[in-house]
Amino acid sequence: MSLLDWLVLFGTLGAIVVYGLWRTRHTRGVAGYLHGGYADKWYTIGLSVMATQASAITFLSTPGQAYTDGMRFLQFYFGVPLAMVAVSVAFVPRFYGLRVFTAYEFLETRFDRKTRQLTAFLFLVQRGLSAGITIYAPAIVLSTVMGWSLHATSISIGAFVTLYTVVGGTRAVSQTQKHQMVVMLGGMAVAFVVIVTRLPAGFTFGRAVGLAGVLGKMNIVDFSTGLGSRYTFWSGMTGGFFLAMSYFGTDQSQVQRYLSGRSITESRLGLLFNGLVKIPMQFLILFVGVMVFIFHQFNAPPVFFNDAALTRVRGSRRAPELGALEQAQRAAFGRKQTAIAGLEAALDRHDAVEANARSVGIRAAEADELAIRETTRHLVREVLSPADANDTDYIFISFVKANLPRGVIGLLLAVILCAAMSSTASELTALASTSVVDFYKRSVRPSASDAHYLRVAKLFTAGWGVLALLFATFASLVDNLIQAVNILGSLFYGTILGVFVVAFFSKRVRATAVFVAALCSEGLVIAVWLATDLGFLWFNVIGCAFVVALSWLFDRYRS
Amino acid sequence: MLDSPTRLSPTGVERREEMDAAPPFLSWRAIYAIVLGALAAEVVLFGVLTAVYR
Structure with missing residues (x-):
């Protein structure tokens, strides 16, 4: 890598983090640390929500997915706008009404402590593992392609992000994410333009899209109804909707983003901004992958990208x-x-x-x-x-390294590392918030000073950072990384969403019924995953439906 | 001390006003319609692209 690339890479990453920490240097108290003093405007919330979801895996895997499988992965995001409207209408007012710190805190007001802590625990397990993958995924690919040490790469990403998250808290995370998201979108747009200009002279953009169609890559929408197919219009609109509802409505790493808003209006607008921009953004990332594929119709690709x-x-x-x-x-x-x-x-x-x-x-x-x-x-x-x-995750970065000009390589690496840091930072603050609010303050030390909770929150943030690093160090490459994270999420999200749906829409069902229903549903979802080939998006629907149906049945039986 | 939900929340009229606050432009219904309308338009556009470049 050239000196210019290193300068672009470290200049971009360093400038964003230093600016974020400088902007938030007056943050005080645990409320300021965990919720940024409720100061964010809608565009900061929107970009922060997008940056939380867009991990390095998004930028490494998604173009590779389009290269091998075409554009159909886009359908996975069709449920997002629908979910953003539903979360704005049903979830945000309820969280704001009680000014909760975490989504799970709400459940104690409706049910009881054990239901709150069960969902919080499921979140900690699922998000704790994901945080490790979020660091490991870019580290394994970047270290292999760029010839860097795997452990050094993991530790550098993990330590850097843990450091600024511990120091600046959630406000620093939001502020850095705003700029990281701009770098990500700008970087992918630059990559797209450069790739198109690298196509043979006389081969127009229209011809490129036509050739992509001939080779089956423009399979954006599939209306077929087979349940085994991972990405169809129907699975995106139902499974994708349930996954997005669970993720944006009940996953603390997202809830914390929009609860840091200046008002309920800012939070709602931030979420709706995400609903409007998410699909075009994913289209751009996937289309970059298709253009890389077209580039390789004129420049022989390697037989294997790793x-x-x-x-x-x-x-x-x-x-x-x-x-x-x-x-x-x-x-x-x-x-x-x-x-x-x-x-x-x-x-x-x-x-x-x-x-x-x-x-x-x-x-x-x-x-x-x-x-x-x-x-x-x-x-x-x-x-x-x-x-x-x-080798799917190696396609895009191998292309970048071999074919893009100096400076742009550094920019694209900055895109990937910005994404890794932005999603990890949200995960760490969310894990720390849940640990402190739902377990430490609730069950260990209910009455202590603000300074004590602030210290504990920083300790938990650092602790989760170290745990994620350890997991990243000992993880091994699992199938396609983006799918591994989504499958892991889908195993737990449906159950958590089901508990919230019962809380919001059923006034009758009592705490013990929903608690037992949630435990049974989680077991059933894992059994379905182990025993069948069902597309993972459906686990969200099944988990949610099981909780709703079983809690109603158990409650009736008890009555 | 970590504030309890009731300590942090605005009270009475203040909270009601915040919950009912109109967006700075258009109305909530219009904004929801724009988001869902954009989704519908995208599905149609992508459907056409899929059919044309099959």
């Missing part, structure tokens, strides 16, 4: 097999080049019949390339490990 893994296979007894696969891939790439040139000529002549024939040829060559990539994955799995066999 170059470090390939090097290790080349050093093994199976090296000749890899050589044969690379040769076969070059041949398939050559056939595809010929077919693409033929398609362009046919389109220039407005010869629809010839264009269709060439499209068939392009698809056939692409199928050959896919088969070769799959065989290579099997080879890597056999020689190395299953964890090494997935």
